[in-house]
Amino acid sequence: MLKIILRLKLSIFLLLLPACTSLTELSKTSGEEQIYKAAQQALQAKNYRLAIEHYEALETRFPFGRYATEGQLEIIEAYLKMGELDSAVAASDRFIRLHADHKELDKAYYLKGVALFELNWSFIQKILPIDMTERDQKAAREAFNAFAELLKLFPASQYAQDAKNRMIYLRDGLAEHELSIAEYYFERAMYVAASERAQYIIEHFPNTSSVKGALELQVKAYRTLQLEDLAEAAERLLKENYKEEN
Secondary structure (H helix, E strand, O other): OHHHHHHHHHHHHHHHHHHHHHHHHHHHHOOHHHHHHHHHHHHHOOOHHHHHHHHHHHHHHOOOOOOHHHHHHHHHHHHHHHOOHHHHHHHHHHHHHHOOOOOOHHHHHHHHHHHHHHOOOOHHHHHOOOOHHHOOOHHHHHHHHHHHHHHHHOOOOOOHHHHHHHHHHHHHHHHHHHHHHHHHHHHOOOHHHHHHHHHHHHHHOOOOOHHHHHHHHHHHHHHHOOOHHHHHHHHHHHHHHOHHHO
């Protein structure tokens, strides 16, 4: 029985081998246009690994060809769809650096932002109930900045609205992260640090839901420090801005 299974596996491998070889040979021996069209077809067919192989071959064999620039832009999407997010960010940065006047430069900024946005969700974080406020916020900040740059340079871009929506989400998450740090300080009797972190939220994330929590934390921290004037000022702001919730 074992011999039959091994023979079956070998037969399947031999059947697949010519196809795999032909795909590799296409990238090695074909002309520029043929490789580029094969890459596009693979991308449209959602065969992202094959698309990347062809785009990389195009870059290697025809770095100054007529399809080189388009290939450098389209490979960003292939990396992104494949989940190779660091490569997508690097390819985006490279395209932005090399093609500052390209008609689809806004797409490069957008794809960079999306790749960084997705970096907030690692494989482990997708399958485990980890709160966003406990994650490393470096990628979130970089994603926010990439989208902000897109809106600054291309306010009428077709990607502008989605970028704005993602920025709102990122901004809320960053504010929640800052609030979790302020609460961490308060729980460990670091009241000055807690109040300062809360003030940072109020000043830098004024339109987020975390402001209410920051003001409430300030009231408690100032009262614990016996800074009654500051506590009353924070409480006054809390009542003025959140009347319906009090």
